[in-house]
Amino acid sequence: MQHQKLTCDDASTLETEEQTSLLEWPRLSSPSYSSTRPAPRWVTVLGPTQVLVFPNFLSVQDTGSLIEYIQQEMKIQIDDKIDPTKPRPRPVPKPGYAFRDNDRIQFQSEEFASMLWNKCGLRDRWTELWQHPKYGLESVHGESITSGPRNKKRVRHAVGLSHNIRMYRYQTGQSFGPHYDESVTDISDQLGETVSEYTVLIYLNGERDSELLGGETVFYPKGMKTLPAEGAGGASGKQSKKGSKASVSASNNQENNSSSKSNGNSSNSGSSFSYVLPNGGVAVKPERGMLLVHKHGDDCMLHEALLVNRGFKYVLRTDVVYEP
Numbered sequence: 598m599q600h601q602k603l604t605c606d607d608a609s610t611l612e613t614e615e616q617t618s619l620l621e622w623p624r625l626s627s628p629s630y631s632s633t634r635p636a637p638r639w640v641t642v643l644g645p646t647q648v649l650v651f652p653n654f655l656s657v658q659d660t661g662s663l664i665e666y667i668q669q670e671m672k673i674q675i676d677d678k679i680d681p682t683k684p685r686p687r688p689v690p691k692p693g694y695a696f697r698d699n700d701r702i703q704f705q706s707e708e709f710a711s712m713l714w715n716k717c718g719l720r721d722r723w724t725e726l727w728q729h730p731k732y733g734l735e736s737v738h739g740e741s742i743t744s745g746p747r748n749k750k751r752v753r754h755a756v757g758l759s760h761n762i763r764m765y766r767y768q769t770g771q772s773f774g775p776h777y778d779e780s781v782t783d784i785s786d787q788l789g790e791t792v793s794e795y796t797v798l799i800y801l802n803g804e805r806d807s808e809l810l811g812g813e814t815v816f817y818p819k820g821m822k823t824l825p826a827e828g829a830g831g832a833s834g835k836q837s838k839k840g841s842k843a844s845v846s847a848s849n850n851q852e853n854n855s856s857s858k859s860n861g862n863s864s865n866s867g868s869s870f871s872y873v874l875p876n877g878g879v880a881v882k883p884e885r886g887m888l889l890v891h892k893h894g895d896d897c898m899l900h901e902a903l904l905v906n907r908g909f910k911y912v913l914r915t916d917v918v919y920e921p
């Protein structure tokens with residue numbers, strides 16, 4: 598089956614939607630690890646550099662403050678504008694754009710992006726990742742983070758995060774259909790010209806700490822025989838039949854399993870972050886505070902967010918940007 602190349606509708610909404618944060622967003626903390634709370638590690642979901650997760654990137658306190666902020670901001674920006682006597686509109690995607698049914702606030706903030714990159718430690722995590730002997734430049738020829746679509750040979754460096762900050766709330770019944778995330782070229786006083794290369798998603802809640810059921814982010818590796826069901830929510834119709842719990846993580850799994858166990862959370866093994874659906878998609882379950890990064894632009898995998906079957910799913914979204 599040929600799948601139409603659908604992208605998410607960021608570019609169009611950038612021009613039309615309100616771009617402000619009315620309330621003050623929370624100041625997030627620096628990571629603090631100790632012998633009782635050892636630093637978590639990167640776990641490869643689809644390797645070597647396509648999809649990776651970093652559990653407990655944000656603290657419980659920070660995810661709580663962000664959810665509270667999203668709830669309050671959305672009450673003003675979205676819910677207060679909705680007429681409760683009328684059914685909620687079902688979004689109709691523009692041609693070429695993916696079906697996206699979630700509530701979203703979006704604002705431009707150099708300060709917020711810098712807080713996540715510098716203070717919350719993503720810059721250090723990124724450096725550690727690309728200097729790691731298993732992921733580092735030597736071991737990922739051709740997929741190296743420093744080679745980009747513009748010039749495969751030149752070494753390029755990550756310089757920060759996109760200032761375009763997006764926060765999603767999926768209500769029960771909402772989903773984000775199959776799509777590709779596009780790479781965006783931007784220019785700012787702080788970073789100069791940049792090209793986005795990786796999508797950053799931070800899950801603010803999960804099934805273990807909230808009512809949430811469902812809402813997995815699913816990736817369809819290239820060359821797969823089966824693809825998502827057409828229509829809203831993609832493969833979500835099959836979601837109640839959970840896929841096999843097979844691990845699709847790369848070879849570093851052992852190492853990461855043991856480090857997760859030393860966190861005192863033995864269920865947090867590499868395999869518990871992802872599983873394979875009957876249609877071959879690789880599903881990542883939202884976990885409170887977990888960071889997910891995936892390559893986007895030309896190398897983006899088709900992906901979708903499955904239907905939320907119960908409760909709410911809260912996600913923070915930005916991108917890692919590179920020098921051009």
Ligand SMILES: O=C(O)CCC(=O)C(=O)O
Binds near residue numbers: 773796902
């Ligand atoms: O909410 C998710 O799990 C995925 C979001 C996504 O694909 C996007 O923001 O482009």
Ligand SMILES: [Fe+2]
Binds near residue numbers: 605776777778796900
């Ligand atoms: Fe996406």
